[in-house]
Amino acid sequence: MVTRAVVLLSGGLDSATTLAIAKEERRELYPLSFAYGQRHGSELDAARRVAASLGVRPPVVFALDLRVFGGSALTADIAVPKDSLGAEGIPSTYVPARNTIFLSIAVGHAEVIGADEIWIGVNAVDFSGYPDCRPAYVAAFQRVIETGTKSGVETGKPRIRAPLIELTKAEIIRRGVQLGVDYGLTHSCYDPDASGAACGHCDSCILRRAGFIEAGVADPTRYA
């Protein structure tokens, strides 16, 4: 029987690689994206391009406006920090409870379509200091599924799959290149210009750029 999988697809480098890995493992793929009021809304176009390039159905886009709450440089009128990677603990680009909200909605979607798995491209190595990208968090959320959902109580599913969680950014890039991911289609920058070009200086750009250098892969990113 085919394993059905919801894949969280932001359109960034990590989620694109996650989608490619899930495809390689012959899952039946249901990409899920979020329009949450992010200032880098060009992510969503990237998500659609990435899905199309991998021959996967287009993402379901779930709209919810996290700007109602504010509190993050990604959704509120707070400057995105530049050239400051590692300078603080949890950075201002942290969106409160974002992965928890996204996983919750993915669980609802998975239950309705009968998906066995939820794939998420969190990464605890070359990450930006976000707590909701670590193995302990993923394990805790799995327990929420097992105790709090109809499918979880009955079958233990859906299971969360986080295939990048222990990889470095360079390892992720090498794996994606093997699988034919076109990183020129992906979008990672937190603060792109009007044309969609990456700023090159936010945490996300810095990690991405360093990853390409370390992987020995030409960086296809269009910088401003």
Added chain:
Amino acid sequence: MVTRAVVLLSGGLDSATTLAIAKEERRELYPLSFAYGQRHGSELDAARRVAASLGVRPPVVFALDLRVFGGSALTADIAVPKDSLGAEGIPSTYVPARNTIFLSIAVGHAEVIGADEIWIGVNAVDFSGYPDCRPAYVAAFQRVIETGTKSGVETGKPRIRAPLIELTKAEIIRRGVQLGVDYGLTHSCYDPDASGAACGHCDSCILRRAGFIEAGVADPTRYA
């Protein structure tokens, strides 16, 4: 220092009582309601009335359309079961991952406003067979907060408070009456008529009606 609390307020009997208990415990109250495409949208009017009657600020209403997923008698074109309480395991009125989605958004809200607690009126005794109303679920979600959020990692907060979890419906009603809750303002029915009158036969109506009888309190509900 005042303890700041987000209170999930659906406008039903349980959440109204929860709000009254939190007020009694002198919390600084931030009610949070959801417009999620529920067929009983009159809940939201009830939430506003309940907050006003308790002298609490109006609820922040967070909109997200769970109808995108369907799969529940509360949000999709599936008949609400009548006169069938206990006839099945987890009933068709179960909305996939609803409390998980609501708690996740409450966590985001709590982080931004610096709230110490999230109050939720879940109840594991006279409940309708939903898994996301049980103590094991609440404990699992607390762990998600502690591992996955900035405030949770740094301080263990917000803490989830579920003061009704071990109470019977009659006990909840007696407690609310002591605290001055006007249950005539609350709305519990899953399938009200156009005027907002309760059907009297869905699981929620049956539990509510039986609770008033057992509590020896006159039932102020307007039935169709």
